[in-house]
Amino acid sequence: MSEQSVTGDRRPVDLPAGTPPLLTLSGIAKYFPGVIANKDVSIDFYPGEIHALLGENGAGKSTLMNIVTGLYQPDEGELILNGYGVSFDSPEAAIAAGIGMVHQHFKLVSRFTVAENLALGWRETRRWLSASEMARRAEAEAARYGLDIKASAPIDSLTAGEQQRVEILRVLSRGASLLILDEPTAVLSPLEVGELYAALRRFRDGGGAVILISHKLDEIMALADRVTVLRHGRVAGTHKVSAIDPATLVTEMIGRPVEQKSAYPRKSPREKDSCVIRLDNVSCRDGAGRVRLHPVSLDIRVGEILGVAGVTGNGQSELADLLAGLQAPQGGRVLVDGKEMGGVSPKAFREAGIGYVPEDRLHKALAPALSVTENTVMRVFREHPIGGRLVYHASEALRFTRSLLERAQVSLSDPATPIRALSGGNQQRLVLARERMISDRALIASYPSRGLDIGAIAVMRETLADIRDEGRAVVLISEDLDELMALSDRIAVLCGGRLMTVLEKDDFDLARIGALMSGREKEHG
């Protein structure tokens, strides 16, 4: 306890003296086999406060919040809510006590409308509820919390930000006084982030308490009132945000300062200028026949990082799927090393040496119920020494997994553990390390920094620069313009499924890219 650093008062200033905490965690511990996920965690959460949780991947943030919301039981310590010791045996019990959580992976019924999803959480409903009445009530709730929703739209027609708003509204309309959000801005567009901030501030100013898990320091500095840093499952310190600077937080979290570079100069000059993947007028439609990607022609060249900028959902995931062969184009041609890849499988792209970190890694690039080993060998199981035409060597697979775990800096005692037991960030690290291994020619990386802590992001960016220096190609899809400008040699801007333009390094300009992303400026020539 003594090494815990505390800056400022333990209580936020703007609360009247003597305001008791809404929720107190006292000496919480949680153990998993071979892992201490939380130990001696004591934190006070006050009403009218946004409290951020910061920590490395695997520090125990999600586990702690799962304890607060009744998904896990603490092995030691107690929860004190409004002065009374409580224990929640289910998330239902927690929500009944006014604690609601918005998970990173939304839990909405996608075929239902917004109003129907909200109605699922209402306690007192009459046996018969007409659709119009449901919509009316949903809109009334929305107006009460100042969250703008389309009550009769089906969930699967909404953007990530809109879905998140429904999630928040669902929690709030069940009377939550404590709202927990796990990495909420990871999937939002900048505009949606602004709206989320506003909604959270409004909720706080009305006396609600918010706990925010985030890896983004600027977000914490802008939004939170206080921040608690977790390290190896323990509290490293609690601070008032106004009295601390980001660098100190990073040091406390990782144990050393981390500098996010703004440029990654080449270590050796670029040799040749040949093209690995060529898109020739390719276009793409979704299942419903809507055009997701208008005809685009693009060269992916060796020894360069091509950045792809754009608001999430403007054709990036289709572009990435095309480049990695997960989807065949409806029109046009995809060429790898000059060879046309019409109608071939992802296997051929993999064999051509193209690695792919997709946006939705949990569902697309991992089998959560299978073991870490089975997930790690997913891209190499055909090759010597792990596999052959017919065989699969389990012992070689295990050896390979251990070496990759080390490379990805993930500590894990038993690789037979199902991969879903790994922390969110550690799953990402493994996918990244695995795909890096196989990208002999090119790596397609969609939002590679999502879910990673600051230290891991720095490592990941160095890795991308290394791949470039080794004369391979990188396609970096990101919504973080600073990241794109620091790493890219060229930046392609997507808007509404259209390639707006490709900017050369000398023409990088924040304002210009921003304008192109919102479709305001169409380049010609």
Added chain:
Amino acid sequence: MSRRIRLAVVPARRIFIGRLLALGFVFVVLAVVLAMLGLKLGMVARLVVTSTFGTKFGLEDLALYMTPLLMTGAAVWLGLRAGLWNIGAEGQFLAGATAATAIGLFLPASALVSLPLAALAGLLAGALWSAVPAAGRAWLGVSEIITTLLLNFIASFMVYYLVTGPWADRVTGAQVSSERLHVALPVIHGVVHWGGVLGLVIVVAMGLSLGRSRFGYELALSGSNPTAAHYAGVSVAPRIFVALLFSGALAGLGGMMEVLGTVHRLQGGLAHGYGYLGIVVALLARKSAFALIPAAFLMAVILNTGIVLQTLQVSASSVLAITGLLVFAIAVSDELAAYVKLETQK
């Protein structure tokens, strides 16, 4: 201080001990029920044990029960590996038996020729019986649970039609039965035939090869997350198709063994619920193919016990009740086995 935690990977030894306890629990419940029926427990226990393990007849019965259970259990287990529920082992079993019967009845050839042919026919017929559900599931996404189940009824009616119509026994006039087949599986001892041995070999071979083969890995991946399997370059639909086809073939071979080894006639009630009991066997075996062997053995003991109880005027449904109770107790014990006490210092 100590706390209970849940293990992500449960050691096999813990599962095993838990299941022994579950089995003990089922015995206790059974004993209470029998006592309430006014039966003398000591007498019943002695009767069950002696008539199952103490006599040549009982042991032979056990082996004969185990063989089809092993095959249908393997069939269902293989489907589960790929995330598929083959509820149709019953129908595939009958299809295999029917095909083998056709060879046995109408092929005038020596056993050396007709036995391999009958085995092949059983395999093919079983595979064929699951081919439509398999294709529907693989390429159209039609739930295999419903399609395989429905085909069971068709298979059953087909057998009834054959054994009361065109293939009815006109020699001895046995009811709902074909006449005695001209070929039979060679016996090891008494009435126990080589089918059981073949079944053991197949199960062991399956266990060894799936864990060490690329196909086994691809199957597990396709079953667990088809999207990720596609990403890994595995064509999911053909894998699913082949897995269900193999599954049907195993059940079909089981049907061939039953008709040529044990019953020697095609009969109305030939399948005897083996297809459904195979689901229980597969669930008991969990992730290991080798565990199918003790699971089938246990199931065979239960069936045998049921027969003994029937001679004591206990209803035939008692067997089903025991089976259900056992599955339930084992599911609970597997879950409880995941919890361990952890000593922590304060």
